[in-house]
Amino acid sequence: EKDGHDWFMRKEIHEQPRAVADSLLGRRAPNGELQLDEVRLSDEDLRDIDKVIIVACGTSFYAGMVAKYAIEHWCRIPVEVELASEFRYRDPILTPYTLVVAISQSGETADTLQAIRHARAQRSWVLAICNTNGSTIPRESDAVLYTHAGPEIGVASTKGFLTQLVACYLLALYLAQVKGTRYGEEIADVLDQLEAIPGHLERVLEQREHVYELARRHVGARSVLFLGRHAGYPVALEGALKLKELAYLHAEGFAAGELKHGPIALVEDGMPVLCVVPPRGRDQLHDKMISGIQEVRARGAHTICLAEEGDESITAYADELVRLPRVPVLLQPLVAVVPLQLFACELATVMGHDVDQPRNLAKSVTVE
Numbered sequence: 271e272k273d274g275h276d277w278f279m280r281k282e283i284h285e286q287p288r289a290v291a292d293s294l295l296g297r298r299a300p301n302g303e304l305q306l307d308e309v310r311l312s313d314e315d316l317r318d319i320d321k322v323i324i325v326a327c328g329t330s331f332y333a334g335m336v337a338k339y340a341i342e343h344w345c346r347i348p349v350e351v352e353l354a355s356e357f358r359y360r361d362p363i364l365t366p367y368t369l370v371v372a373i374s375q376s377g378e379t380a381d382t383l384q385a386i387r388h389a390r391a392q393r394s395w396v397l398a399i400c401n402t403n404g405s406t407i408p409r410e411s412d413a414v415l416y417t418h419a420g421p422e423i424g425v426a427s428t429k430g431f432l433t434q435l436v437a438c439y440l441l442a443l444y445l446a447q448v449k450g451t452r453y454g455e456e457i458a459d460v461l462d463q464l465e466a467i468p469g470h471l472e473r474v475l476e477q478r479e480h481v482y483e484l485a486r487r488h489v490g491a492r493s494v495l496f497l498g499r500h501a502g503y504p505v506a507l508e509g510a511l512k513l514k515e516l517a518y519l520h521a522e523g524f525a526a527g528e529l530k531h532g533p534i535a536l537v538e539d540g541m542p543v544l545c546v547v548p549p550r551g552r553d554q555l556h557d558k559m560i561s562g563i564q565e566v567r568a569r570g571a572h573t574i575c576l577a578e579e580g581d582e583s584i585t586a587y588a589d590e591l592v593r594l595p596r597v598p599v600l601l602q603p604l605v606a607v608v609p610l611q612l613f614a615c616e617l618a619t620v621m622g623h624d625v626d627q628p629r630n631l632a633k634s635v636t637v638e
């Protein structure tokens with residue numbers, strides 16, 4: 271049942287190319303437009319949406335953070351991302367023109383369920399992004415976009431996260447299409463780039479032994495930091511969460527630019543710091559990230575850098591290097607998170623922990 275893997279988690283990590291491909295099936299209409307038939311909101315209702323609020327917990331929340339970058343960039347609508355457990359206690363401003371997007375793998379998370387009940391009571395639209403057919407959250411939503419991960423057994427979300435990202439990108443593109451903020455060609459280009467992701471994921475997975483070896487080298491670490499910028503920032507948070515859940519290690523993710531405002535004081539000699547390096551582009555993201563990496567390295571950090579193929583500027587500052595396929599920055603989370611999943615899975619395995627059933631955790635959290 272684990273396809274020869276020791277853990278469901280490891281099996282599920284390897285299923286990701288297939289899960290992403292399945293999530294993209296049947297999305298192009300004969301006229302080339304993006305179709306999301308199951309989103310039952312009318313184009314008119316979607317056109318009137320003037321704000322999106324994403325509510326979710328844990329890994330699903332990090333998918334929501336990535337979605338904010340995509341929706342704001344492609345659709346020019348303001349997006350807030352809120353931890354479901356905090357949402358209704360802050361008296362959020364909800365109107366009939368607000369679209370609340372609830373992201374939940376299980377569809378049973380109590381915090382997220384309460385958040386959507388609150389949103390619906392204020393007459394906002396609720397759309398669920400969910401992996402579990404017929405679960406409570408989609409049943410109580412106005413619309414649902416199902417992810418196609420298949421059952422996720424490991425408590426740590428992996429393929430659930432990747433398919434949530436795909437659903438978020440599709441939703442963002444669909445909103446852009448309906449609102450007319452992006453041309454058909456631009457949308458088709460992004461769909462092409464998404465369709466190339468399963469092949470890219472296979473190449474990332476081919477480096478698994480290299481990543482496992484890196485993980486084994488850091489078994490004695492007391493604390494591990496993760497750095498990212500832009501869409502790489504939620505990836506850093508997700509990498510840290512995986513390590514906390516599975517290896518019971520202190521791990522923290524930071525926006526690299528925020529380091530100098532405090533967290534850099536944590537850096538000690540030999541501390542592993544995993545860095546998600548943005549692709550080289552016209553903006554200064556990449557270069558700013560490199561200076562952040564230089565700063566931690568100057569203070570003794572052992573840097574493990576995830577950087578795109580062909581990026582040679584990184585080699586001088588990376589104690590270890592994992593190569594990522596070249597993809598646009600918005601889509602980079604899809605490929606960059608995979609080495610972090612492999613890293614956490616292997617580290618926890620070597621430490622003798624139960625990767626599929628970490629202590630104190632449940633697959634779906636049905637209490638608030």
Ligand code: M6R
Nearest residue numbers: 328329330374375376379426427
């Ligand atoms: O089923 P959900 O997506 O609503 O679950 C949300 C979180 O409980 C979940 O992502 C949790 O953080 C995972 N254990 C992360 O690996």
